[in-house]
Amino acid sequence: MARESVLIVGSGAGGSVAAWALARAGHPVLVLEKGRNLFPGLGTDAGAQTLLWGDEVAHERFFAYQDPLLEPRTFRTRGEARDQLAHSFVGSVNNLPSTVGGGTVHWDAKTPRMWAQDFHGHSLHGPIDGANLADWPLGYDDLAPFYDEVEELLGVQGDISRVPAATLAQAPRSHDYTLPPNPPMLASTLLAQGAAQRGFTAYPFPMAIDPRICNSCGFCTGFGCAIGARGGAITFLHEAIRAGAELRTRCFVDRVECSDDGRRAVGVSYLEADGTRRREGADVVVLAASAVETARLLLLSEIGNSSGQVGRNLMFHYLLSVAALFEAPVHPWRGPTMTHVIDDLIGPVPGAQAGAPDLPYVKGGVVEVGGGLRLLEEAKAYARAGLKGKALKDALRDVALREHVSVLTMIGEDLPQADNRVDLDPAMRDFLGVSVPRISYSPHRFEQAAAAHFNERLKEIVEATDGAWPASPPSAGEPRPDAASEGQGPFATAHILGTARMGDDPRSSVTDAFGRLHDVPNVIVADGSVFATSGGANPTLTIMALALRAARSLST
Amino acid sequence: MTPSELRTLRALTARLLPGPPEDPDPGALEAGAAEAIALLVGAFAERQPPIHASVGGGFVPLDRVAELGWRIRIEGSRGLAEREFAGPVTGLAETLSAGLALLDGRSREACGAAFADATTGDQDGVLDGADAELARFVRVVLMLTLEAVYGPPQYGGNRNLAGWTPLRWPGFTQPRGFTAAEVSEPDPSGESPPRGDGAPSEALDELRARLPDDAGWQSGSPGSQSEAPGRRPDST
Numbered sequence: 001m002a003r004e005s006v007l008i009v010g011s012g013a014g015g016s017v018a019a020w021a022l023a024r025a026g027h028p029v030l031v032l033e034k035g036r037n038l039f040p041g042l043g044t045d046a047g048a049q050t051l052l053w054g055d056e057v058a059h060e061r062f063f064a065y066q067d068p069l070l071e072p073r074t075f076r077t078r079g080e081a082r083d084q085l086a087h088s089f090v091g092s093v094n095n096l097p098s099t100v101g102g103g104t105v106h107w108d109a110k111t112p113r114m115w116a117q118d119f120h121g122h123s124l125h126g127p128i129d130g131a132n133l134a135d136w137p138l139g140y141d142d143l144a145p146f147y148d149e150v151e152e153l154l155g156v157q158g159d160i161s162r163v164p165a166a167t168l169a170q171a172p173r174s175h176d177y178t179l180p181p182n183p184p185m186l187a188s189t190l191l192a193q194g195a196a197q198r199g200f201t202a203y204p205f206p207m208a209i210d211p212r213i214c215n216s217c218g219f220c221t222g223f224g225c226a227i228g229a230r231g232g233a234i235t236f237l238h239e240a241i242r243a244g245a246e247l248r249t250r251c252f253v254d255r256v257e258c259s260d261d262g263r264r265a266v267g268v269s270y271l272e273a274d275g276t277r278r279r280e281g282a283d284v285v286v287l288a289a290s291a292v293e294t295a296r297l298l299l300l301s302e303i304g305n306s307s308g309q310v311g312r313n314l315m316f317h318y319l320l321s322v323a324a325l326f327e328a329p330v331h332p333w334r335g336p337t338m339t340h341v342i343d344d345l346i347g348p349v350p351g352a353q354a355g356a357p358d359l360p361y362v363k364g365g366v367v368e369v370g371g372g373l374r375l376l377e378e379a380k381a382y383a384r385a386g387l388k389g390k391a392l393k394d395a396l397r398d399v400a401l402r403e404h405v406s407v408l409t410m411i412g413e414d415l416p417q418a419d420n421r422v423d424l425d426p427a428m429r430d431f432l433g434v435s436v437p438r439i440s441y442s443p444h445r446f447e448q449a450a451a452a453h454f455n456e457r458l459k460e461i462v463e464a465t466d467g468a469w470p471a472s473p474p475s476a477g478e479p480r481p482d483a484a485s486e487g488q489g490p491f492a493t494a495h496i497l498g499t500a501r502m503g504d505d506p507r508s509s510v511t512d513a514f515g516r517l518h519d520v521p522n523v524i525v526a527d528g529s530v531f532a533t534s535g536g537a538n539p540t541l542t543i544m545a546l547a548l549r550a551a552r553s554l555s556t
Numbered sequence: 557m558t559p560s561e562l563r564t565l566r567a568l569t570a571r572l573l574p575g576p577p578e579d580p581d582p583g584a585l586e587a588g589a590a591e592a593i594a595l596l597v598g599a600f601a602e603r604q605p606p607i608h609a610s611v612g613g614g615f616v617p618l619d620r621v622a623e624l625g626w627r628i629r630i631e632g633s634r635g636l637a638e639r640e641f642a643g644p645v646t647g648l649a650e651t652l653s654a655g656l657a658l659l660d661g662r663s664r665e666a667c668g669a670a671f672a673d674a675t676t677g678d679q680d681g682v683l684d685g686a687d688a689e690l691a692r693f694v695r696v697v698l699m700l701t702l703e704a705v706y707g708p709p710q711y712g713g714n715r716n717l718a719g720w721t722p723l724r725w726p727g728f729t730q731p732r733g734f735t736a737a738e739v740s741e742p743d744p745s746g747e748s749p750p751r752g753d754g755a756p757s758e759a760l761d762e763l764r765a766r767l768p769d770d771a772g773w774q775s776g777s778p779g780s781q782s783e784a785p786g787r788r789p790d791s792t
Contacts, residue, residue, distance in 0.1 A: 036619055053611040054728035057707040063608045063616075067625030072642055090642065183736035215733025226611065226730050250621060273620045328742065334734045375725040376706045383698050388572050389680075390579045396723055397581075429641050431624060436642075 003027040004554070007268055007282035009253045009297065011035075012102015013540045014526035014547035015288030016233035017150065019240035021548055025555035029245035030280060031237070032270060034252045034289075035099035038064060038224070039234055042100065043241025048234055052105060052224020056376040059222055064105055066098035070431040073292065075481050078419050078442040086426055086438075089482045093439045094316055096290050096494045100249060103290070103494055104232030104540065108221035108337040109208035111156050111541040112366050113147055115170035115346065116140035118535040125348050126360055128446055131415040132313055136532045137504045137513035140171065146545035146552075148174055151208075154231035154544075157181050158206035167343045182211045185335035187406035188370030191324060192340045194465025195369070198457075202369045205341040208232065208541075218374070220337040251278070254434045256285055256301040256523060265303075265523045271432045284522050284554060287500075288547065291529040295422040295499035296437040298510075304500065304517040309510050311423050313416035314439065315498040315534040316490040317365065318447040320410040322458035324468040332406035338370030342461075345410065345454055346536050356449035363446075364454045365411040365536020378402045405471075407487065408458045412451060413536040414490060414497075415444045422499050442478060443490060495539050500529035515550040526550050557594045557652070564656045566590040567672040568694070569701045571679050578676070582718035584701050592704035592713030593697070597649050599630060609710035611728070655693030662690060 003026045008015045011033040023029040042048040052064065062068070073095070074087035096103040117124055119136040127133055158177030160168075181204035184192075192202030208231035215227070241247060253270040257279070267281035287294045295311040298304045345367055351359035373381065375396070382395045425438040455472055462470035479489035502525075503509025506518035509532070515525045526547035528539055535542070557565070569590050575583025584590065599605040607626055608616040618626060624638070632647025633639035656671075659682070663671040666685070667678040674682070686694060704713030706720070708727060714720060720727055 036622070038616075051610065051616050054730070055609055055611070055708055055710070057703050057711055058608055060703060061607055062625070067622065067629075069628050069642075069645060070621065070625045183739045185739055186742060189740065215730070216736075216739045217729050217733040219728060226728075250619065331738075331743065334739050375720070375723065376702060379702045379706050380699065383695075383702060388683075388698055390574055393573060393579050393581060393583070400723075402725075431621075431638070431641055433641065 004283035008286040010288035016236040017547040018551040020236035021551035023243040023245040032251035037100040053226040054219030101233040112537040113171040154208040162203040187330040187332035188340040197464035200344040202340040291496040313498040315414040318412035321487040322472040324462040329403035332372030340369035342367040354453040362450035363413040368409040497528040497531040502530040514553040581722035587705040587718040588715040589704035
């Protein structure tokens, strides 16, 4: 019997894994991607090359990103939404790369697993007023085999003998990592020693980087790997194409088309770069455009929303950074951004103990140990601080933050809130005339209380670090994407989650445990949209594992 | 960009990042910052618009979509329907041209000479006395100048690695990268950048006091809101 044809929207972490699994299972697969292909040779015998390299200026020129002049997003706070303001900002809002390979073209390939407690937080830890907490409809054990398989294919480095017992209890592993760790970065090692002084364990960060290829050039997060040392969506897309999948770029899908009764998708409608409209039929449609764009597409298509939850419960991660200023130069820019991670501050911590007696508990997340500034970033930081002229050059010579500053960064859990959401901006259109996604977002007191509490823990680690002292920028008002918030708060991440949450009850969730829309079961959501809660960990590995699980549910 | 505008831009960038004799290391003039900015503004006069550099030289061709975005960013929306779907946009070319004229006007008012003909002292006086409009323009040029001097030389600035060499910044080091010892161990003494007195704590303290909340410690924040080049559609 012929396998069902599958059309996948988006070629990032989720779409690539789904394409790989389904093409290999014999499904005809077509992947539509709105970005360009910056990987010549992808899917050919020659292998994928890359046009990305350690170019700090490309980063400023939206290479691999959607151009906010062509595809703007809009933003408003929840307070502004209550005041009926259409939007207060137009531009980039937590944009991921928009290109073949999606967010994994810029990641530093950190692959922590979510913890067992993350999937059942509502039951285990209880509700939080004002948050829309829910258990996931699956548990760690359901996902574990898919974590294993994705890790194996990506090639993940780590050292199981150094993983803390609490982590192994919450995220049990059936086997060691497939590759040994990279050379430890000096700044990460020094901060790890400080953490040990405080009773915390910093251990080699699991990451999809091949230490036999990686030469620690330092252009990792925010950059394409020029030497193919990092695994990612490209790993899967290459094999998917070789197994028969077709990839088309610059296809801007703006509608999932359904049968007359609205119960079955029959394909998609999309615009090419010149505005030409095309249609493609398919037996199954997989949405993997990332949480903002997938919500936008569902809303444009007017499907999947009988629960009213599409676009709601938008979560980022609430980043918390404390800088360590080292007396001696520690070249924190050499290496894969950072090489260590701390899991001891994931929580939960009782609210009373965290200085927030009004909350039953707060949660943090994994702490990335290391990372710093490169020269151009340092120069721009001085310029933003008001320096110019010889004073700016003096600072580059004599202060040299790039040599002396490394950071601890917590990937803080962000609670789902019904009114933190993506909807369609009522007025703004993109260059193809399609309504742009509007983000309405304000943090919950939970995230801000957690940040205040864990900020002190991170500072204590730095204070215990030999030759270093802490600096953390004070929080300044309500976070906004247009305020310079680099390194801090919800707008400093490209982790975008939760706009089509999964659940067992079609009245309160958008998809089932396999990402199938409750309303239109032959549409599968295979990206961060389905997260019921954000957890406090880098989400890409989990997105991939969920996508693989969803794909396998189709092909077996 | 006209020769006169380029001359003014050179003078401005020289105040934003001075070179010898005022500063011991090469500055914007030596690194070719103004020329690199002019190259960007004139991108569409080039056979391969110099927007996204290839590591081996040359530039990655823009496709139809990327070209539209960059034409809007540099040339402005010019009242064209295909560029004004999200409102009018002032292009970088017009921003620079108008800003340089403004700078010259302010210089003439202040000291009776065009900016490029004024003494460095008078130039600094004009910049220090800038109102919001002029300050906004200077900020755009400062960010472009930093990219030109401290960014990769493929974009036409950082000539002879004038931005990197004195600071011992290696830039993109592939295929060499760094050895395990270079990653994990302190550098042998004397090889560590920067030069200076090797005791940065006082300078760090001083700087820490001066840095506002938004100085930005974290590397690689993706898609960050760049001040330059170009402008986004106005909020409505």
